[in-house]
Amino acid sequence: MIINKTFGLSIILYVAVAPVAAAAAEPEPPGPAAAGVTEGDEPQADPGAEAFVTRCSGCHTIGGGPMKGPDLVPATRWAAADLRVAIKKMEKHVGSLSDADLDLLGGLLKAADVRDRIEAERQRAITVMAATLDPPDPALGEALFTGTRALRNGGLPCSACHRVGARGGALGPDLTQLKERLPRVAMLSAFEGANYPVMRPAYAARPVTKQEAIHLASFFEERAASTPAGEEAGWVVPLGALLALLAVVLIRIALPNRGPAGVRARLVRDAQREAP
Numbered sequence: 001m002i003i004n005k006t007f008g009l010s011i012i013l014y015v016a017v018a019p020v021a022a023a024a025a026e027p028e029p030p031g032p033a034a035a036g037v038t039e040g041d042e043p044q045a046d047p048g049a050e051a052f053v054t055r056c057s058g059c060h061t062i063g064g065g066p067m068k069g070p071d072l073v074p075a076t077r078w079a080a081a082d083l084r085v086a087i088k089k090m091e092k093h094v095g096s097l098s099d100a101d102l103d104l105l106g107g108l109l110k111a112a113d114v115r116d117r118i119e120a121e122r123q124r125a126i127t128v129m130a131a132t133l134d135p136p137d138p139a140l141g142e143a144l145f146t147g148t149r150a151l152r153n154g155g156l157p158c159s160a161c162h163r164v165g166a167r168g169g170a171l172g173p174d175l176t177q178l179k180e181r182l183p184r185v186a187m188l189s190a191f192e193g194a195n196y197p198v199m200r201p202a203y204a205a206r207p208v209t210k211q212e213a214i215h216l217a218s219f220f221e222e223r224a225a226s227t228p229a230g231e232e233a234g235w236v237v238p239l240g241a242l243l244a245l246l247a248v249v250l251i252r253i254a255l256p257n258r259g260p261a262g263v264r265a266r267l268v269r270d271a272q273r274e275a276p
């Protein structure tokens, strides 16, 4: 209910923001064709670890500290039945979890070598990615973010709801410094899975592809590196000042030379001449 309302709002926002975002975007050099992207034919190495990496690691680590969700080390010591209930509750974050998913994820979290399995899956995923996908391209990522290049499955451009620097909507959090909050692997699964309650409806049927997630992540990484923390949206003030200056200059040009200002200047000059 809340989600639908908010999403409705976001659509309105999108309609309002999209033309602005598009206008603000620089013309985009033609990028490599998205057609060369291969997806979905990865070898099935470790389904439990894969499920965790793709659906949970955007919010949880096991021994790496809290992210959006708590570090799951304590949970790995829970009774299997309690753990299953807790994982089932994550449907509010990740969408439906079948009994088979719960078996896989519960089994993984109770395994003694859970961290090794997740690390191995990460490595495998990176290898597969490197073999089948184009290398990260921040310029393409920016185009996908702003919407100058459409997302392959037709999802809204991120800038409908998010800002990077001065550009984009304000419904979602500012992503300028996203790199400080999310490491790359977590970014990829967060984008592909749209692991956030307000975002999910926008992408459930139109997921961001792995290739797109890679370009987007490289854009966020590059942007965070080139924008010192605390300067996000810092454009607005200089821009305002610039516009004010421009207005003053235009008024000066537009006003006739011997307007009130000229009269006043003459009076001042006369007064100065008369002073002892």
Ligand code: HEC
Pocket: 052, 055, 056, 057, 058, 059, 060, 068, 069, 070, 071, 072, 074, 075, 083, 086, 087, 089, 090, 093, 094, 105, 195, 196
């Ligand atoms: C969008 C972020 C998000 C995602 C994705 C997510 N979780 Fe969570 N998880 C949380 C938050 C926040 C909590 C804290 C309590 C709550 O919301 O229920 C939590 C709590 C938990 C807990 C209880 C831990 C404790 O110490 O209380 C477990 C277990 C858990 N999540 C497992 C998973 C699994 C497995 C997945 C993947 C299927 C997953 N989570 C996906 C955010 C997330």
Ligand code: HEC
Pocket: 007, 010, 011, 156, 157, 158, 159, 160, 161, 162, 171, 172, 173, 178, 181, 182, 190, 191, 196, 197, 198, 199, 200, 202, 208, 216
């Ligand atoms: C319909 C609006 C909307 C669109 C479109 C959208 N998001 Fe979001 N996003 C949100 C909202 C709202 C949140 C805050 C969490 C929540 O409530 O879902 C969020 C949260 C996030 C977060 C977590 C932010 C953080 O600080 O941890 C990331 C990352 C993110 N979005 C990335 C993206 C990317 C990448 C795209 C484009 C592919 C995108 N979003 C498109 C609304 C949107």
